[in-house]
Amino acid sequence: MSIITKNLCKRYGEQIAVNNLNISIKEGEIVGFLGPNGAGKSTTMKMLTGYIPPSKGEGNVCGLDIVDDSLAIRKRLGYLPEHNPLYLDMYVREFLEFAGKMGGVNKPQKRVAEVIDLTGLDQEKHKKIGQLSKGYRQRVGLAQAIIHDPDVLILDEPTGGLDPNQVIEIRELIKKLGKTTLLSTHIMQEVEAVCTRVMIIDKGNLVADSPIEDLANITGEKHHVNVTFGSAISVKELNQLNEVIQVMDKGNHRYKIEVSSAEGRKSISHFALKNNLEVMELSSENVSLEQVFQNLTKHVDRL
Numbered sequence: 001m002s003i004i005t006k007n008l009c010k011r012y013g014e015q016i017a018v019n020n021l022n023i024s025i026k027e028g029e030i031v032g033f034l035g036p037n038g039a040g041k042s043t044t045m046k047m048l049t050g051y052i053p054p055s056k057g058e059g060n061v062c063g064l065d066i067v068d069d070s071l072a073i074r075k076r077l078g079y080l081p082e083h084n085p086l087y088l089d090m091y092v093r094e095f096l097e098f099a100g101k102m103g104g105v106n107k108p109q110k111r112v113a114e115v116i117d118l119t120g121l122d123q124e125k126h127k128k129i130g131q132l133s134k135g136y137r138q139r140v141g142l143a144q145a146i147i148h149d150p151d152v153l154i155l156d157e158p159t160g161g162l163d164p165n166q167v168i169e170i171r172e173l174i175k176k177l178g179k180t181t182l183l184s185t186h187i188m189q190e191v192e193a194v195c196t197r198v199m200i201i202d203k204g205n206l207v208a209d210s211p212i213e214d215l216a217n218i219t220g221e222k223h224h225v226n227v228t229f230g231s232a233i234s235v236k237e238l239n240q241l242n243e244v245i246q247v248m249d250k251g252n253h254r255y256k257i258e259v260s261s262a263e264g265r266k267s268i269s270h271f272a273l274k275n276n277l278e279v280m281e282l283s284s285e286n287v288s289l290e291q292v293f294q295n296l297t298k299h300v301d302r303l
């Protein structure tokens with residue numbers, strides 16, 4: 001495992017920002033860390049990167065303890081903090097060389113050239129950071145995070161405040177880097193676009209940890225399939241299929257079918273094949289990740 005926590009807690013005075021967090025992330029996974037503002041995402045990331053100590057519990061990154069080995073962890077880990085603090089008066093290359101030296105890179109100049117190429121900063125490399133657009137500043141932030149070729153990336157809202165094109169570019173870059181990544185965001189589409197797994201945190205508690213495609217099952221969201229057959233069918237037989245829960249007849253051989261899982265679509269298509277039925281339309285109504293997120297993080301105190 002690249003990242004493991006065991007009952008990790010952070011308390012600020014009376015407030016519990018992170019409460020008994022148990023997570024594990026395998027090598028190569030890109031995991032979305034989703035939650036409303038104030039849920040505890042940044043606090044968790046700061047503990048994992050060794051910037052703040054936990055109040056209780058344990059954390060381990062690349063086999064190293066987040067308290068005892070926090071300096072060693074920084075060599076194995078790249079961190080893009082929230083708000084991406086950069087030295088605006090420094091030139092891009094100068095800053096990255098500085099970050100490289102801080103990260104213990106042997107030949108910083110060679111490595112700086114590599115990361116400039118990788119993050120698409122070639123056109124901007126002679127400029128001062130303060131002269132760059134927000135999208136390019138995020139690239140500089142990512143470049144400093146990977147300068148020492150870390151095994152794990154921790155990215156706190158890497159696309160926050162960017163325009164839609166810049167968002168896409170940064171997401172593509174994260175995928176291209178292909179590192180074990182924990183990425184925080186409050187944007188559902190971000191997770192769908194970049195991650196294979198999602199963890200949802202709310203008020204310091206982990207409320208979901210699931211492959212994206214299974215998330216709907218956690219909150220009991222309903223899956224529906226819309227189908228139009230070319231001719232009349234036996235609704236009774238359709239109802240008897242394992243995955244089918246309910247068939248709603250919409251007229252003209254059109255049906256809206258509630259199924260128990262995303263697999264239901266397949267069994268309806270087998271049913272059509274077996275009965276030699278023409279299928280004019282067959283589509284799944286995808287459960288929106290947004291709906292799932294709202295269900296998991298809605299509170300009585302917000303209504």
Ligand code: ADP
Nearest residue numbers: 012015017035036037038039040041042043044
């Ligand atoms: P998120 O990143 O999910 O928006 P944070 O981890 O920043 O959430 O914050 C979690 C909670 O801890 C919030 O209620 C926040 O106000 C509180 N918090 C964060 N940092 C501090 C701090 N240094 N002192 C006191 N409270 C803090």
